[in-house]
Amino acid sequence: MKLPDAWQTKLALCSLLSTVLLGLAGCGGSSSSSTPTTPTTPVNNTQAIEVNLGPANNYPNGVFTNVTVCVPGTSTCQTIPNVLVDSGSEGLRLLSSEVTLSLPAITDNSSNALQECTGFADGSYVWGPVVSADIKLAGETASSVPVQLIDSLDPTTYAVPQACTSGGGSDENTVEALGANGILGVGVFQQDCGNDCTSASSSPLPWYYLCPNGVCSAATVPLQYQLQNPVWMFPQDNNGVLISLPSISADGAVSASGSLIFGIGTQSDNALGNAQIYTTDSSGNFHSIYNNVDYSNSFIDSGSNGIFFLDSATLGIPDCTNNPGWYCPSSTQSYTVTNKGLNGTSNPVTFNIANADALFAGNNGLNAAFNNLGGDSGTSPSTDYVDYGVPFFFGRNVFIGIENEPAPNNAAVGPYWAY
Amino acid sequence: MKIFLVVFAVLFLISTPGWAVLGEYENSVPSDQQRMHAQLRQVAGQGYTVSQLRSTNGQEVREYVSPAGLVFGVAWQGPTMPDLRQLLGSYFPQLQQAAQSPRRRRGGPLVVKNKDFILVSGGHMRSFHGFAYVPSLLPANVPAEVVK
Numbered sequence: 394m395k396l397p398d399a400w401q402t403k404l405a406l407c408s409l410l411s412t413v414l415l416g417l418a419g420c421g422g423s424s425s426s427s428t429p430t431t432p433t434t435p436v437n438n439t440q441a442i443e444v445n446l447g448p449a450n451n452y453p454n455g456v457f458t459n460v461t462v463c464v465p466g467t468s469t470c471q472t473i474p475n476v477l478v479d480s481g482s483e484g485l486r487l488l489s490s491e492v493t494l495s496l497p498a499i500t501d502n503s504s505n506a507l508q509e510c511t512g513f514a515d516g517s518y519v520w521g522p523v524v525s526a527d528i529k530l531a532g533e534t535a536s537s538v539p540v541q542l543i544d545s546l547d548p549t550t551y552a553v554p555q556a557c558t559s560g561g562g563s564d565e566n567t568v569e570a571l572g573a574n575g576i577l578g579v580g581v582f583q584q585d586c587g588n589d590c591t592s593a594s595s596s597p598l599p600w601y602y603l604c605p606n607g608v609c610s611a612a613t614v615p616l617q618y619q620l621q622n623p624v625w626m627f628p629q630d631n632n633g634v635l636i637s638l639p640s641i642s643a644d645g646a647v648s649a650s651g652s653l654i655f656g657i658g659t660q661s662d663n664a665l666g667n668a669q670i671y672t673t674d675s676s677g678n679f680h681s682i683y684n685n686v687d688y689s690n691s692f693i694d695s696g697s698n699g700i701f702f703l704d705s706a707t708l709g710i711p712d713c714t715n716n717p718g719w720y721c722p723s724s725t726q727s728y729t730v731t732n733k734g735l736n737g738t739s740n741p742v743t744f745n746i747a748n749a750d751a752l753f754a755g756n757n758g759l760n761a762a763f764n765n766l767g768g769d770s771g772t773s774p775s776t777d778y779v780d781y782g783v784p785f786f787f788g789r790n791v792f793i794g795i796e797n798e799p800a801p802n803n804a805a806v807g808p809y810w811a812y
Numbered sequence: 813m814k815i816f817l818v819v820f821a822v823l824f825l826i827s828t829p830g831w832a833v834l835g836e837y838e839n840s841v842p843s844d845q846q847r848m849h850a851q852l853r854q855v856a857g858q859g860y861t862v863s864q865l866r867s868t869n870g871q872e873v874r875e876y877v878s879p880a881g882l883v884f885g886v887a888w889q890g891p892t893m894p895d896l897r898q899l900l901g902s903y904f905p906q907l908q909q910a911a912q913s914p915r916r917r918r919g920g921p922l923v924v925k926n927k928d929f930i931l932v933s934g935g936h937m938r939s940f941h942g943f944a945y946v947p948s949l950l951p952a953n954v955p956a957e958v959v960k
Binding site: 451452453454455477479481482483511512513514515516517555556558559560561562563572578580582585586587589592596597598599600676677678690692694696697698699701704716717718719753768769770771772775776777778780782 | 867868869891893895896904910912915916921925932933934940942957
């Protein structure tokens, strides 16, 4: 099923809902000109973030922020707290249970509402409709952005397609399961799926769906109706993101406050400084070299709550007994890995891995932020990546360069990482 | 005998619409190919063969087959997760049990190290990759590391 020209945000429905349910007249202007402008007065580009255990008290090293969503073109808005900041995905996904606004559906010209299945590497998934919203972060606004509402009904409005559950994991459609009220994907791409979901030449990926007569089938979707990394849709400060988290104690901390800063080299607060640029391949990966082995699908992911690196047999340290999946060395270990971008930039990075059982038990179990939490990424030597999660971010400025967007002084074009 | 074999093969093609399945005899590569709209490439390794299916939408699956035709390992990469229910067959419940158990590990790769079932699933949006194998089904002198 492919309907490349037929997509529309349902502005008629938007008017109706606004008028009938919210008592407001219409949805207002829907134009979203993306002409770059240089404002004479810089807008506030700094969004507060905090590392804590999250709204369900179950997400160690979760990076959370507030996100304001509005009915497009109106001042009818809602601020959702405790949204996970994820550099490993693109687009805003919010639990429908936390959203009280009526946001207009994105439909095809047969009024079939677009649905999305978002799968994650750990086998879990979220499922629900794609709607349109203005997204406000700090002083920045992205207008009429496709956003996924994670269907938290039981049963869901449309039954979850079998292909969506084939990763084996849970439907993360509650605060408890997701560990957050939503996910703000600010990775290196403009859209979540990109061209792999637009192709009319093959069977559609099991990602976007249409459900005529209640039967859901995978569908191809033009880029502009896919979920968007909101940052590249800002009128300014739109070439990337800086995530800045402070240094913390090796014993961990109850919380850590930092900043999500929009733009790279666009204002006085987001200059690259000494950061080196590591461009990625078309899938967002770079090379990590350890003990002369090249792990060529490595990445940086603020949604991963540890550094996931090789396995216990290769590193010679034990897995934990109380906390499966984490490393428990008897004393803290230091590792140096060389990261190499596709542009040839190559530098060593050093991180520590401490005993996770001790970290989680410390401070009566109250600590949430850890800079030395590590776990396995596979079974060596078959693993092909290092997953640099939240511990990597502490005490660093990590820049995310969005695809097709230039770095300062045209030093590179995204996708890239810089730190 | 010849007729019998042909009928047998046709029956298999009809009854196994999915991938070749981990722990079962490879008999459905042609239908996998059709289902994935994929190009098939078969590569001989030392003591095993690899059937590599690559679809036009970027999904790739590799099936590791013993000389006797048994699928002892599978591996994948692509913009989304593959259909692991079909790929893993009777081993899928072991993945479900591991993936759905509560844990402090969040948002990263999944590693399952059961007695006779190993699975690694990692990556991020647009770049998922992983593998699974059954240690007891590895052909003689074939190390587990070939499955990747």
